[in-house]
Amino acid sequence: MTSPQPLRRVLVTGGAGYIGSHVVLTLALTRRYKVFSIDNHHNSFPEALTRVSKIARDALPTDASAQDRDSAEVEAYTADLTNEQQVRAVFNKFGHGGVWGVIHVAAYKAVGESGEIPLTYYANNVSATILLAQTMKDYGCTNLVYSSSATVYGIPPVVPIPETTPLKAESVYGRTKVMCETLLKDLCHAEPNWRVISLRYFNPAGAHPSGLIGEDPRGRPGNLLPLLSQMAVGRVKDSVLKVFGNDYPTR
Known part of the structure; x- marks a missing residue:
């Protein structure tokens, strides 16, 4: 009998948020990953991840292995992605090569607000992404899924929007996403060992069928x-x- 493959450790930034909590749950339900989250809870509640772990535990078979049970327990770290010391302290817990991949969901996302406080948005969305990528590199992690936004297109000429549509963001928020996509693209060109994909979301809606997690902003x-x-x-x-x-x- 072969031994099961060890769990791959994956970080989901903003894991207590609406999209983040559903991403964490989806990963946990596969029983292939050990998921941990970094979130400063600016617009979310830490209880969301407690509920995610409950849903994942309840989905386990009665004969679940110790590794399967471990995969259902989400590790949550309260930290700010703009704070280098805090981010590196979390990565340092697992050492070089200890984190297999990152799904970077955390961001400020209010289009109207972004025009009122642009410096805050550039710091939280762009500077934090640079800091995260540098920390990943220093700890030997080069697999990244980046949560971008359909706002990078501005007002699209056609709908559905082809992926090849030129990027013409019209808001500060949208421009922060364009900048992050660009810097990650440049990183991949300079260092081909990086594997990065950007997903351009629209506004999601709905909740988990259990009713335990959904869109619940502060x-x-x-x-x-x-x-x-x-x-x-x-x-x-x-x-x-x-x-x-x-x-x-x-x-």
């Missing part, structure tokens, strides 16, 4: 569905839900 949600949900349960006290814009038949 403060007032900026997207329609979480705002509607929080109004329904009384967390947002508005009596009227306002839907803006006329580009799509949302109403």
